[in-house]
């Protein structure tokens with residue numbers, strides 16, 4: 232038996248779907264699954280805000296049926312065209328043939344490209360309002376948070392913000408609210424989501440946060456995961472820090488290894504950084520997926536990346552990590568490249584070039600050691616780690632104020 236709709240506010244219901252089995256969201260591992268949240272507003276007009284992925288359309292419609300005949304839906308608000316939300320729009324429009332789709336002109340084009348259907352539209356621009364009875368829906372465009380057509384719907388009478396993907400988390404749970412799930416898990420998953428989905432768009436996120444700060448909001452109901460009602464200042468504060476690329480004075484070492492040499496160098500770097508009082512997170516690419524490493528960058532100002540040389544280049548795992556990072560564009564990092572090699576030795580240099588291409592500060596020369604490091608070389612590596620610890624402190628002093636993972640406000 233499916234979970235019943237959940238009433239968020241009088242006459243406003245969560246009617247989304249829970250994807251317990253989702254383990255991969257276009258390359259982003261989701262070991263906890265996800266939800267696609269949709270919200271039914273029962274007023275003089277019946278409004279469905281957002282939808283779910285195609286395979287879960289009936290789950291959504293069954294929840295709507297618990298409240299009202301879907302044929303009575305007047306408006307379907309499409310805040311975002313990505314198919315995890317819009318995939319069920321054709322099925323919903325069959326069930327609600329009289330409904331108009333309320334969306335941005337850009338999203339209309341996207342829906343037409345995806346679904347090739349003739350639907351009735353009510354196109355809205357940023358700042359437009361639509362009266363639905365006792366309530367008003369106000370639309371705020373949020374370009375590139377995280378697609379060009381992304382939009383939020385705000386209901387001022389309810390102090391309710393429906394920002395689609397922003398503030399979301401990929402987690403399947405019976406809990407619908409942040410305080411039911413717990414701040415720590417909600418924040419952790421919101422960070423993982425931010426790092427994998429929203430990281431490149433810090434400037435645009437800051438604009439959204441500026442807009443949200445002008446609104447009266449006591450509930451933020453995103454399109455994935457739990458609804459924020461008890462930790463709104465906490466999650467907004469996290470988003471501001473992530474958008475500004477603020478990170479604590481900690482280090483992250485990412486590496487792969489063929490015969491253990493690059494691992495030894497990574498361990499000596501860790502020892503040196505810890506000598507200098509810097510906490511270090513270590514992620515080997517053989518045991519950590521790239522999508523689970525990226526969130527560590529939110530909490531690490533220094534990022535050290537190491538590779539052996541294979542066939543005149545980096546190991547493919549390291550190349551994949553760097554390709555992913557280049558797309559996500561983390562900023563304000565102190566970088567360092569290292570590696571080991573047999574004869575060519577190009578791998579570490581290629582890592583260095585990738586770090587520089589991302590605009591990171593890379594103050595120390597690469598460490599690149601042939602075959603296997605000896606005791607003296609490992610001591611030199613450790614010394615480089617100590618130097619990096621010192622540089623990290625200086626880098627932080629001249630940079631932004633640094634904060635650790637947020638505790639709830």
Ligand code: FEO
Pocket residue numbers: 311313315316377396454455
């Ligand atoms: Fe949840 Fe951008 O889709």
